[in-house]
Amino acid sequence: MSDTTLSGTAQSVAPHNDRQPSPAGDRPLEPFERGIVSFVRRSGRLSPKLQKAWDEQGPRFLLDLPRDPQGRSLSVDPSLVIDESYIEQHWGNDHPLIVEVGTGQGENIAAAAQAHPDLNFLALEVFPQGIAHLLHRLGEADTTNVRIGEANAPLLFAHNFASGLLEQVWVWFPDPWPKMKHHKRRIIQPAFAADVRRCLKKGGLLRIATDIDDYALHVHEVMDHAEGYRNIGTKEVALATEHVGKGDADRAAQMPHATFLESERFEGRVLTSFEKKGLAKGHTIHDFAYQTI
Numbered sequence: 001m002s003d004t005t006l007s008g009t010a011q012s013v014a015p016h017n018d019r020q021p022s023p024a025g026d027r028p029l030e031p032f033e034r035g036i037v038s039f040v041r042r043s044g045r046l047s048p049k050l051q052k053a054w055d056e057q058g059p060r061f062l063l064d065l066p067r068d069p070q071g072r073s074l075s076v077d078p079s080l081v082i083d084e085s086y087i088e089q090h091w092g093n094d095h096p097l098i099v100e101v102g103t104g105q106g107e108n109i110a111a112a113a114q115a116h117p118d119l120n121f122l123a124l125e126v127f128p129q130g131i132a133h134l135l136h137r138l139g140e141a142d143t144t145n146v147r148i149g150e151a152n153a154p155l156l157f158a159h160n161f162a163s164g165l166l167e168q169v170w171v172w173f174p175d176p177w178p179k180m181k182h183h184k185r186r187i188i189q190p191a192f193a194a195d196v197r198r199c200l201k202k203g204g205l206l207r208i209a210t211d212i213d214d215y216a217l218h219v220h221e222v223m224d225h226a227e228g229y230r231n232i233g234t235k236e237v238a239l240a241t242e243h244v245g246k247g248d249a250d251r252a253a254q255m256p257h258a259t260f261l262e263s264e265r266f267e268g269r270v271l272t273s274f275e276k277k278g279l280a281k282g283h284t285i286h287d288f289a290y291q292t293i
C-alpha cells in the first residue's frame with residue numbers, strides 16, 4: 001500500500017491479535033498512566049457563535065463518553081468497550097474507522113470526512129474551543145461520518161478500543177513540549193505506540209507529522225524500533241542525534257547528524273493552522289507513517 005492512501009487494504013481486515021484492552025499489561029507504567037498529561041486545559045468561555053455550534057451540533061456529533069469515577073475529568077470509564085457494535089450504534093454503519101488525536105480546530109478531520117464518506121472518523125480532543133470550531137464546521141458542511149470524543153486520548157487506546165478495530169490513527173502536530181524537563185509530556189511514548197498498535201488492524205497505519213526537528217528525533221527514537229510496526233517512509237532526512245531543549249534549537253546544527261527515513265507529505269492532510277505557522281517560521285515538516293505488521 002502506498003503511504004499516501006487514506007483507506008486501508010484488504011489484508012487489513014482481520015485483527016492481528018486478540019489481546020483484550022488492558023491498562024498496562026506487563027510493561028512499566030508510562031507518563032500518561034502516572035497522571036502526566038500531554039496537554040494544558042485552557043479555560044475560557046466559548047464565544048456566542050461557538051456556544052451556538054456546541055448547543056446545536058453537540059447532540060449530533062459529540063459522543064456521550066462515561067467518565068472514570070476514579071480518574072481525572074477527561075478520563076473515560078475504562079470498562080467502556082468501543083468495538084464494531086459501538087461503531088454501528090454511533091455511526092450507523094460498519095465502515096472503517098480513522099481516529100485523529102488532538103484535532104485542534106478540526107480543519108483536517110472535517111475535510112477528510114467530507115472527501116471520504118465511505119470512512120468513519122473519530123476526533124479526540126481536550127480543548128473545548130477546538131471542539132466547538134469542529135462542531136461549527138461539521139454543522140455547516142452537514143457532515144455525517146464524524147463523531148467527537150472529548151477525552152484524554154491515550155487512555156482510550158489503553159482501555160477502550162477493541163483490539164484490531166482501527167484502520168488508521170493520525171497525530172498531526174502534537175504539542176511540542178520543547179523544554180527538556182517536559183519531553184515526558186510528549187504524547188508519542190512507547191506505551192502509546194504499543195497501545196495504538198493493539199487497536200490497529202494488521203496493515204493499519206499510525207501517521208504522525210511535526211514541524212519540530214527535536215520532536216522528529218523523538219518520534220524516530222520511540223517508533224523506529226517499536227515492536228509490531230515498520231516505518232514505511234522512503235525519504236532520507238538528516239537530523240541531529242542528540243536532543244536540544246527550548247532556546248537551544250540552534251545548537252542542533254553543530255551536532256552530529258544521522259539519516260532517518262520519513263514519508264512524503266501525506267496528501268490526505270489539509271494545511272492546518274499549525275502546519276501553516278510552522279511553514280511561516282521556515283520549519284521543515286516531518287511526516288511519518290508506521291504500518292502494523
Ligand SMILES: C[S@@+](CC[C@H](N)C(=O)[O-])C[C@H]1O[C@@H](n2cnc3c(N)ncnc32)[C@H](O)[C@@H]1O
Pocket residue numbers: 037038039101102103104105124125126127130151152153154171172173174175176187272273274275
Ligand atoms: C499543537 S495542537 C495541533 C492541532 C491540530 N492537530 C493541527 O494540526 O492543527 C495539539 C492539539 O492536541 C490536543 N491534545 C494534546 N494532548 C491531548 C490528549 N492527551 N488528548 C486529546 N487531545 C490532546 C491539544 O488540545 C491541541 O489541540
